[in-house]
Every structure is written in structure tokens, then in C-alpha cells.
Amino acid sequence: MKPARLSPNAWIILVAASLLLMFAFGFRASFGLFVQPMSEANDWGRDVIGLALAIQNLAWGVIAVLAGGLADRFGNTKVLVAGALLYALGLWLTAGVDSVWTLQMGAGFLVGAGIAGTGFGIVLPLMAKAVSEEDRQWVLGVGTAAGSMGQFLIVPLAQQFIDLFGWTGALNVMSLMALGMIILVMPLARLVKPQVTAPATPGAGAEASFATTMGLARGHLSYWLLTVGFFVCGFHLAFITVHFPGYLTDNGFDPDVAAWSIALIGLCNVVGAMVSGYISGRVSMKRVLMFIYIARGVVTVALLVLPLSLASVLTFSCLTGFLWLATVPPTTGLVATMFGTRYMATLYGVVFLGHQLGSFTGVWLGGWIYEHTGHYDAVWWTSVVLSLVAVALHWPIREYRVANLEPAAA
Numbered sequence: 001m002k003p004a005r006l007s008p009n010a011w012i013i014l015v016a017a018s019l020l021l022m023f024a025f026g027f028r029a030s031f032g033l034f035v036q037p038m039s040e041a042n043d044w045g046r047d048v049i050g051l052a053l054a055i056q057n058l059a060w061g062v063i064a065v066l067a068g069g070l071a072d073r074f075g076n077t078k079v080l081v082a083g084a085l086l087y088a089l090g091l092w093l094t095a096g097v098d099s100v101w102t103l104q105m106g107a108g109f110l111v112g113a114g115i116a117g118t119g120f121g122i123v124l125p126l127m128a129k130a131v132s133e134e135d136r137q138w139v140l141g142v143g144t145a146a147g148s149m150g151q152f153l154i155v156p157l158a159q160q161f162i163d164l165f166g167w168t169g170a171l172n173v174m175s176l177m178a179l180g181m182i183i184l185v186m187p188l189a190r191l192v193k194p195q196v197t198a199p200a201t202p203g204a205g206a207e208a209s210f211a212t213t214m215g216l217a218r219g220h221l222s223y224w225l226l227t228v229g230f231f232v233c234g235f236h237l238a239f240i241t242v243h244f245p246g247y248l249t250d251n252g253f254d255p256d257v258a259a260w261s262i263a264l265i266g267l268c269n270v271v272g273a274m275v276s277g278y279i280s281g282r283v284s285m286k287r288v289l290m291f292i293y294i295a296r297g298v299v300t301v302a303l304l305v306l307p308l309s310l311a312s313v314l315t316f317s318c319l320t321g322f323l324w325l326a327t328v329p330p331t332t333g334l335v336a337t338m339f340g341t342r343y344m345a346t347l348y349g350v351v352f353l354g355h356q357l358g359s360f361t362g363v364w365l366g367g368w369i370y371e372h373t374g375h376y377d378a379v380w381w382t383s384v385v386l387s388l389v390a391v392a393l394h395w396p397i398r399e400y401r402v403a404n405l406e407p408a409a410a
Helices: 008-042 046-074 076-094 100-118 120-129 133-179 181-191 210-218 221-250 255-280 285-305 310-323 328-339 344-373 377-394
Strands: none
Touching (some): 008 046, 008 076, 008 100, 008 133, 008 181, 008 221, 046 100, 046 120, 046 221, 076 133, 100 120, 120 133, 120 328, 120 344, 133 328, 221 255, 221 285, 221 344, 221 377, 255 285, 255 328, 285 328, 285 377, 328 344, 344 377
């Protein structure tokens, strides 16, 4: 499964980019642990913090489109540095927060902008450009798995920080760690060469312009079906990340169990993402996505109808982990198949905006329904229905390069 054709520079890019994703997604996955202590410290309902984290996901999605355009124009590494700075500032501002406005600005807007500048939309295209087309899906799987490994390693560490330093001290420590991500950008800045598109000449087979590519994307049905379908993925992931720890503590589980359940999801997704990346390079990518969504629905139904116990929680976490970010390699792969990799950061940013609109809805709806009903049942069942909707949306997708889009020049 491991390609042996990667150059030394490609391996350095792969390692540095993977470590960036580990930190970026590990910090983000830890926010569910702070919901209860922040609520108790400020006498807030879960809808207040839920709205702030929903803003985080929406800001992440909207700014990811802008960040993708800036990365395509000025290079990925400059966007990564800016993203790390915003991430650190957002975590620092959230530490000791005592006003709703500061919460929404720090944990909401700034952290969302930081993830947009250091997440999949910037790092995965960089990794895809560093390897051959033959190795692309494998590398995308590695990058996706790296984000999940960060979730596995950093979420329990964040819980230990909370136990040792309190929730305020924990966020300050995480802020310093986020600032340290800039060190990982340094080898990328040295090794990654910005792509400069030469003026197109008639009959030269030059790569399609940005305007031409975006115009074709706007009218491409499969591209928009992929975007709308990714809404469902965002709904699932954000709701579970933010509200599953509270769901478990409401049902009598220790906070450490909640932390390890999120970490276990990340660990199992290391395998899920790698397998998804490998399979997506060999079979229909839309069928991989359809299987993932229907499997998520089945796993969620099992959680709801079976007696809730430590065994059922761990089983749910493992199975959900195998399906967690397994959607990313086939989704990014479909974007690259349709349009190539030249403007992939921008094109994937638009698709990812659909994901983050789903994330906003899942986080906000979870907090709102909990405050009005005292439980999450309605949101769980909504996620099951959305799984079926996602399967229907992906069925008509065509896995071909867009007509009238000239192939990239060598």
C-alpha cells in the first residue's frame, strides 16, 4: 500500500504537512471538553457555547474559500503562517472568557479562521501537488489520517491540561502550541515552489485559466451534488465532536470516558482514512462515499436503540472513527478528477463550505434542541435521515474530467 516512488523532498513535505494537520485538528476536536467547564464558570447554557462553536465552523468554511484563493495566488505556506497566528490568537482570547462577544470572537471567528488557514483545504492540495497522480489518493489518505491521529493524541492531552491547570490554563497552553505550528511551515516554504501559470497560447495545451475553471465549476451538476452532500458530513462530525461528550456525561459517564471516546474516534479514523484513500484510488469514489454515509446511519441507529453502556459507547466510537474523515480522500479526489489540481485549493474550499454549513447546523441545532428539550434525541435521528439524503445525492455524480477543461501542461 505504500508507494516507494516519493522523492526526499516529497517525504519531507508529507511529514511536515501531516504534523500540521495533527495539531490543527487535535486542537479543534478538543473544544467539546470545554463546553461543560465554561458553561459552569459563566452560567451559560449549551446553546450559548454551541452558537460560538457553530460560528467557528461557519467562519472556517467561509474563510476556507478565501484562503484557498490566496493559496492558489500567493502560495500555501504564507496562508499556513497566517492561519497558525490566528489559531493561537483565538485560543488565547478564549482562555478565561467571561463575555459572549469575546467567546464568539475567540472560539468562534478567530479559531475558525485559524483552522481554515491550517486545515485540509490548504494542506491536502499542497500534498497532492508534491506527488504523482498515481500516488495522489494514497497521500490524501495519509494527510486525512494525520488529522485523526492529532485527535487521538491531543484530545486526552487537553483533558489532562484541564485537570492540571483548569480550563483557562489549558487553553493558554494550547495557544502556545498553535503558535509553534509555524516551525512546521518552514521546511514547506523552502521546498514548495509556487506554481506560476504562463500566459495561454493558442494550441499550446496550456492549463485552463482560473476564470474558465470557476465558470465550468459553477455549471457542473456533479460538483454541486458533491458540495451539498458534504453538508451531511459536516453535520455528523461537528455534532458528535461538540455534543457527544455532554451526551455521555448526561448519561452518567465520567468526563475522561467522554474524552477518550473522541480520541478513540480519531485513532480508528487513522485506519479508516488510510483505507479510504487506498480504495478511492482503485474503485468508484462516489460509491465509497455512499457506503460511508449509509454505514454512519446504521451505526447511529444502533447507538440509539441498544442499551447505552461502556461497551456500546466504545463500539460506537470505533465504528464512527472508521467512517469519520474517510469521506475526505474520495471527496478531494473527485474534485481533482473533475478539475485537476491547479486550482484545487479554491475548488475544494467551495465544497468544504458546504461541509461547514452542515457543521454550523449540527452544532447550533444540537445546543438549541438540548436547551429546549433536555436531550439530543431529535438531532440524532435527524443525522440518520441526512445519511439517506447523502446517499441519494451522490448517486448521480459523474466521475469524469469536466468537458472543455484543457489538461494541465506538463
